[in-house]
Amino acid sequence: MSAPIPYLQGAPQPSSERGRRSSPWTWRWSDRLVLLLAWSAGIGLCLVSAAIVLYMGYRGIEYLRPGLLFTRPAISTSQSHSGGILDPLIGTAILTVIGIALAFPLAVCSAIWIAEYGRPAWLARVVESSIEIVAGTPDVVLALFGLSIFQLGLLAPLSFRAEGGGVYGRSFIACGMVLSLIAVPPLFTATRDGLQAVPAHMREAAFALGKTRITTIRRVLLPSVRSNIATGLTLGISRIIGDTAIVLLLLGETLHIEAQGSFPGLNILRGTGSTLTTYVYDNSPAGEGAAPQKAYAAAFVLLLFVLGLNLLVDRIGRSHGRRMGLSVPGGAV
């Protein structure tokens, strides 16, 4: 190394240890502390999620038998006679379908309206804050509110009348409708953010080709935010699948799917049942505690459902992005 040039000696030296690609060991202590915290927070979260998946997998696989998925549950005090989880599985599926069928058009249409029309501005603000309020309401509050609504005499056709003549207010329809409310906010937010991120020149290009606004939305904008919608859809479905409070209050918590009435199909929707979440709750040591091993198995199935869903949407988003020639940074979720 050459000797320092004398007249530069008083001048500030070009910092050799900071700025360039320097080792963290040479950093200031506060920088090092923040780095350590950031690392440990990230690794800590990884450990927690790994612990959940591994522990549930360990306990779940231990008790999971293929037959468990295809046998109906039975009421019994001994685990060997309490059957499988077929009814809760079907119950979860029915509620997901109802919830998404209602939430999807509601959320996507309001997102389109907010992002593409949004006039008058005060109404747009009201709509956005309403959705935020729904998103912020605890689900047990929504459930209680739903119960009081569906117990109105007017809405008796959506559930059934109990023996005393009062409206029971608990059914797959009632539960699905309230569950759709908790799926709307994530779906709405994802769609709106996606639409707002579409550059303005894309819209102008379509308008300049003589396309109407609605054609532009249908043929250009919605296809280009498909991965955003898929993300929102996963989040919405995950919330429906994972919700317990609304199901506890509004599905009647019967172990089997109990149909009401004689009209095929509709009788199930008007009837009561259970889902994986309530099954887990009821069978866990916190509930009745009759079959904790089956609770683990059901919880594992639930976890697999949600993880699988996330993976699927991630794949859809990536392949869509590849097909469109968009750069896909980290996947959809």
Place this chain on the structure above:
Amino acid sequence: MSAEEMLLDPPNTADDGSEALATGGHARSVHPPSAPGVAPGGSDEVPPVRTIVLDRPPSPVAPPVRERNPLRAPSASTAGPERLRLSEVSISYAGKPAVKSVSLSIHQGEVLALIGPSGCGKTTLLRTLNRLTELTPSAARAGQILLDGEDIHGLPDTSLRSRVAMVFQQPNPFPMSIFDNVAFALREQSRKRPRRRELEPLVIDALSRAGLYEEVRDDLDHPALRLSGGQQQRLCIARAIAPRPEVLLMDEPCSALDPVSTRVIEQLIGELRRELAVVIVTHNLAQAQRVADKVAFLYLGDLVEYGPTAEVFDEPRAQHTREYVRGVFG
């Protein structure tokens, strides 16, 4: 002193007449000394020169510099029937005028270049021709624009825009396949794929006219966003000319492209003008000389000069045009 005058004068000048003359003198001093007092243009019929500085006659114009610009291709005038006629068109945004009382006519077979410094209203004027300015809520328009004798405000905007197509500054293909990008322009409003076999010849025709087909013939189903910038812009041109418009508007179509792609697009403009009228906004004066048959020079919303390219560049009648084409400002 009006606001316009303030904007026109260099910031260091005072607001009296001698300073305006000094500006003229400055411009003269750029060029070899010349005999003053020669009438501008030299012909009998001199279209009026717009006065920029209010209540003041146009500055005396130096005699034309008779040198041919080597950049310009020999102009073979191919002017056909008149397509668009603008009379006294003014546009303002939220009450602030952007284009002031412009009258022009645009013919098939001709390329009209709109030139002028930034913010002079070129793009606004261009976007008014297919009523895209209407998308800006604060924009207001006065005057009349006739497309083949019909007022464009009597036409539905969707059919107007397929007759007056537009290419933008940034290549903006849709995130779809190359085929679908062009087919989208051809499809009726919202119908999806009215049989691909039916559309295919039209799509291929549009791509060939845009000079892109040979490069993408095997990749019609590949995403358009994978093309290079120049190819994307030609795809946008193909998309615009697919429904056989009468007028093609181009808003600085080459400003985001490299020189090679620019040359390809300029050649394409030369070919396209045979079948339609082209209006191009450009900041690149050399490009305006290369591609345009006529040039309109706008300054602060005023149409200062309008005429054949050779005249505007070699014998500009207005002081501001001369300064602009000589690169004194802009």
